[in-house]
Amino acid sequence: MRVGVLTGGGDCPGLNAAIRAIVRKGVQECGFEFVGLRDGWRGALEGAVVPLDIPAVRGILPRGGTILGSSRTNPLKSEDGVARVRETLAAYEMDALIAIGGEDTLGVAAVLAGEGIGVVGVPKTIDNDVTGTDYTFGFDTAVNIATEAIDRLHTTAESHSRTLVVEVMGRHAGWIALHSGIAGGANVILIPEQPFDVDQVCAWVEDRFKIRYAPIVVVAEGAVPKAGQMVVKDSSLDEFGHVRLSGIGEWLAREIADRTGKEARTTVLGHIQRGGTPSAFDRWLATRFGLRAIDAVYERDFGTMVALRGADIVRVPLSEVTVGTKGVDPALYAEFGVFFG
Template sequence: MKRIAVLTSGGDAPGMNAAVRAVVRYGIYHGIQVYGVKRGFKGLMEGDLHEMTISSVGDIIHRGGTILRSARCPEFIEEEGQLKAINVLEVFKIDGLVIIGGDGSFMGAKALSDKGFPAIGVPGTIDNDLAYTDFTIGFDTALNTALDAISKLRDTTSSHERVTLIEVMGRNCGDIALYSGLAGGAEAILIPEVKYDIDEICKKLISSNNRGKTQSIILVAEGVGTAAEIGDIIHEKTGLETRSTTLGHIQRGGSPTAKDRLLASQMGAMAVKILMEGKSSRVVGIRKNEIFDMEIHEALDMKNEFDTEMYELAQILSI
């Protein structure tokens, strides 16, 4: 490996910059030229590559978002787009590529690897929806952002004696809702992995209200439905005053937590190390607090295993 490139793709996640920094500095330390690709696969197809130096990644470890920026690129899904990207990589004499992103980005890494170009995936997504790894870069920061919002909203919820529904991101994965709901003492957590009974939730709220509890917090994962619609149903069934808040993209921003900075630094360095060892078609992950790598096809084929024990604990503690 004499020359490698790094790109960020898909939705931005806090810690992506820390991962880029690790790729660049670990590579330079080992005598490798490192190029940054602007705007993900779109920039790759357009040849938007620039050599990076130690100074290029100075003062970015604490910054959210991605200095390389990101963009959606439907053209890359097609073989023509993939071949165009490989041609650009060959023109720039790039020997290997590090791709930081979620499952869609990993599909891009897989496509390049299948065509013989060395590509390594690093998991950067707040959803924590990649089954092969315990945690993804950005999840911990998003979790703490949601938790901070829960704490603030509970203050006003208590003051006005309401039921507040908080909608968080996560698509088909309810980890942000589950983790923040448990940590924030939510009275109910609605996630796509578990079918909820609105009547049981209403019964619980009425029972709590009758024993003197005048405020409640309900976490709603976006894959379940909107907090506003569910709040209207609860109000109609119980007569309790409800308010809804959608956190939206605020969960993606902000300075990454120490946990995300450490994870990103370790994973970024591991990605370069794998390329130096001559490996390809791999992804980096963390399992039982150990950084590891595995075959990308195997990683993408794995199914998410829902943490039933944590969900049941949240149910028990919210009585």
């Protein structure tokens, strides 16, 4: 049996650990051969492949990124995309495909499975927003990096009596903001799922200054203020009339500074959240996902995705992932209100 493997979407710590587990178990226990598809679905569309055997996966467990490359290419966006994927599979005699990715990559996998292609999915995303699994790998690493950054920022905030706004990843889901904010002892945490009230944020900031500590505000990049609170000034428009703001963090710091009269600064963590060596948990989870994906292929249980439930790895239909992003439940968010201010 020949199995193709691809990694799609944003890169994420743990991808290499998953690839290694897939190849080690597939070759050693099942006698499979593997084909690496280059740059996610692009490789499947264009027939761009790389060799993938045991020597190729030696030493990659602790390395971030993906040896297969990644892209956001979506084969469903071109009319003959599915046909071209089929051609690539035929050309390289692949009997099955393991697709490692987030909502988009797995959504494509679900469609292909519906078309009769033998696909097994492995969920990954630093944002932790894939439905059907308790956690995805990459998330724990991102949260650890953001928490360590917040730890560092506390000392500089205290030393200068200033508000520090930390913008973390999370366009649609606030998981990184919530976990790192709680772990880092933030005084305000703002997530995309709940439009925030700038007045309330400033009140919390003032509360913090009153007890002579400096506030840390953690904001997910996708968080937005309540309707009407973000006034766009003329000067914030670019040559096409689009709003030009570096991001919500910078906007918020300016508002806080204007309203409280005290200095406020922004730090945008950016890509360091998704790079570098994976945490132990992410290596463990990615390895277990990889091993179990091979079980699914071996049993030809296609159209499924491996998932974490408690301490167990289970299999769920790939279609589960397509119901939409898994966001932070308002009830969960509300539990932490005691730490705000």
